[in-house]
Amino acid sequence: MSAKVVIVGAGPSGLVACKTLLEAATHDFPFDPIVLEQEDDIGGTFRxxxxxxxxxxxxxQLTSFSDFRLPLSHSDHLTLEEYVDYLRDYASHFHLWSRIYLACKVVNISKDPQGGNNVSYVRKRKDNPAEWDSEAITIHTPYLAICTGLHVVPHVPDIPGVENILKNNPEAKLFHSSEYKSRNQLRGKKILILGTGETGMDIAYESAKAGAKEVVLCSRAGFLSFPKALNDFSLLGFKFESKNPVPIDSLITNLGETAYVHPWVAKSHIRWFISDFVIKRVLWVLTGTQAGCNQWVGELEPERLGRAYVFLNKSHKAMPYINRPYRRRPAFMDYLSRYSDPDEDMSPQTDFTVELAPFPSHFTEGGRAVFPLDLDKRSRPKRKDAVRIQGKVVKPNLVVYATGYKQEFGFLGEGYKMPGEADVRNICWSGDTSVAFIGFVRPGVGAIPPISEIQSMFWVSLLKDQVHKPLRAAHYHLLVNENARIKYGVDHSTYVSTLAKDIGAAPGLRELWREYGWHVLLCYCFGAAFIPFYRLVGPYKSPVAPMIIKTELWDTITRRGLIGNVMMGLIPMVFYLMLNTGAWFADRISTGGLAAQE
Known part of the structure; x- marks a missing residue:
């Protein structure tokens, strides 16, 4: 008898969960997954x-699933349309379409008194696709995976007086960024964008390109800006140019960073703090500022500046427009070193500026935005953008809420917990591992789809009672204060490697060398925490993983060049190995026994 598994959502998380369950099905665990998707197509947020x-x-390299890759000739960063096409090809390749039920909206999930879950859903009416059937269909399932994603229900903060914008100008508009589709919505407008996440930065850039009259971009507490790929720079007059720049999310190495890490080193997060210290100094030498990569305004508070605390903002295109009023660097320093943003001289108006500002405290009756001027203990303004914006009259006729999303699950009945309460690797809770939340953590640097893949593998192993117990301590969460709105941040490489160790999929160096030789071993040491590395051994061993590593991932590593691999690979590896070795010896001396290596 099959074990029906209901998956809610046909985005990347739902698809990879379905595929993982199908491949893991056995006589003892006859998983029979189906995917319920309320939209007319797969792809979720990306569609x-x-x-x-x-x-x-x-x-x-990071976003693609472990055993279904894109050609080497394909550009490193996909458009959203290309990624949805990739997901369609993935569903076809692994024969998932027959498992996917489109236009099926889950309306209620409840606990069955006899055990398991009852999932009720409605279909779109055939005679009127704009409406749903009144009668629901109910499925009983022992296993349930919620894969609806982090970016579904818009979060719209309440700002006093914002309605005055519409009262004073009937043609003005206010909408959430989820409603933004094209530059036509921005052309000729006076725009106020709330939020400096990647979508807010994208819309600021698109506004400049669309010919907006005015753009003000509002940040609550700053951001950490980096380009998604390393750009050209010069040192002492020598230019370092790359026709094929390396993606920034592929630069972190494995050995000593995620593989062979002593428990004390992991618990103290000293790796994160050391890398932050080094990166800040390199950025200052290269760009003149250590707030971010060539970021002259919008800096975070010092105690929150680093990979341990925030999500890296890799939508960097708007930075030249934001930097213009603030970038001040002596000419001789620009000779010593200079970083070149690709779009620095491409504005349709050479003097066009995207103004940065705090979130407005309120809007006046006339529709003017009022910005706070917070002072420190010495009565000095905390933010230079707040000082500059005080001298400007900002009366927008378009407000875009790029304020993110909130987690709401109106279909979940009593007895179900929320993702934030999932105490088993942020996937499920110890009282009921039959219900999983897949894709509900966000990496500081990385991507959610590969995390969803390793989460799916972990969940299946958990259902089969094949997870190594007790679980290691969780040292992968980003460090946040109690008042933070988003508390589901993780360090990508630490999180996925932890789950891989839990399920016996993290290879040892000697094991790799014996089975695959030096080529794969070097890739594993110098590569980032790519999921194909965790398909070399263990319960999810894949025959295609070695070739992917020897070709695509090897290409990514060699593109760094000799200097790049020495500076960003070998030196950090040697340092972290020495640090871990020192911790191991200290632990051995203090306890009189061998410390368990993670």
Missing amino acids: YRSYENATLVSSK
Whole structure:
């Protein structure tokens, strides 16, 4: 008898969960998954909340699923349309279409008194696709995977007086960024964008290109800006140019960073703090500022500046327009070193500026935005953009809420917990591992789809009672304060490697060398935490993983060049190995025994 598994959502998380369950099905665990999707097509956010000129900020090397890759000739960063096509090809390649039920909206999930879950859904009416059937269909399932994603229900903060914009100008508009589709919505407008996440930065750039009259971009507490790929720079007059720049999310190495890490080193997060210290100094030498990569305004508070605390903003295109009023660097320093943003001299108006500002405290009756001027203990303004914006009259006729999304699950009945309460690797809770939330963590640097893949593998192993227990301590969460709105941030490489160790999929160096030789071993040491590395051994061993590693991932590593691999690979590896070795010896001396290596 089959074990029906209901998956809610046909985005990347739902698709990879379905595929993983199908391949893991056995006589003892006859998984029979189906996917319920309320939209008319697969793709989720990438299909239904996309917009003109949008591209993924995570590279194909990281974002692609472990055993279904894109050609080497394909560009590193896909457009959203290309990524949805990739998901369609993935569904076809692994024969998932017969498992996917489109235009089926889940309306209620409840606990069955006899055990398991009852999932009720409605279909779109055949005679009127704009409406749903009144009668629901109910399925009983022992296993349930919620894969609806982090970006579904818009979060719209309440700002006093914002309605005055519409009262004073009937043609003005206010909408959430999920409703933004093309530059036509921005052309000729006076625009106020709330939020400096990647979507907010994209819309600021698109506004400049569309010929907006005025653009003000509002940030709550700053951001950390980096390009999605390394750009050209010069040192002492020597230019370093790359026709094929390396994606920034592929630069972190494995050995000593995620593989062979002593528990004390992991718990203290000292790796994150050391890398932050080094990166800040390199950025200052190269770009003149350590707030971000060539970022002269919008800096985070010092205690929150680094990979341990925030999500890296890799939508960097708007930075030249934001930097213009603030970039001040002596000419001799620009001779010593200079970083070149690709779009620095391409504005339709050479003096066009995207003004940065705090979130408005309120709007006046006349529709003017009022910005706070917070002072520090010495009565000095905390933010230079707040000082500059005080001298300007900002009366927008278009407000875009790029304020993210909130997690709401109106279909979940009593007895179900929320993703934030999932105490088993942020996937399920210890009281009921039959219900999983796949794709509900967000990496500081990385991508959600590969995380969803390793989460699916972990969940299946958990259902089969094949997870190594007790679980190691969780040292992968980003560090946040109690008042933070988003508390589901993780360090990508630490999180996926932890789950791989839990299921016996993290290879040892000697094991790799014996089975695959030096080529794969070097890739594993110098590569980032790509999921194909965790398909070399263990329960999800894949015959295609070695070739992917020897070709695509090897190409990514060699593109760094000799200097890049020495500076960003070998030196950090040697340092972290020494740090871990020192911790191991200290632990051995203090306890009189061998410390368990993670």
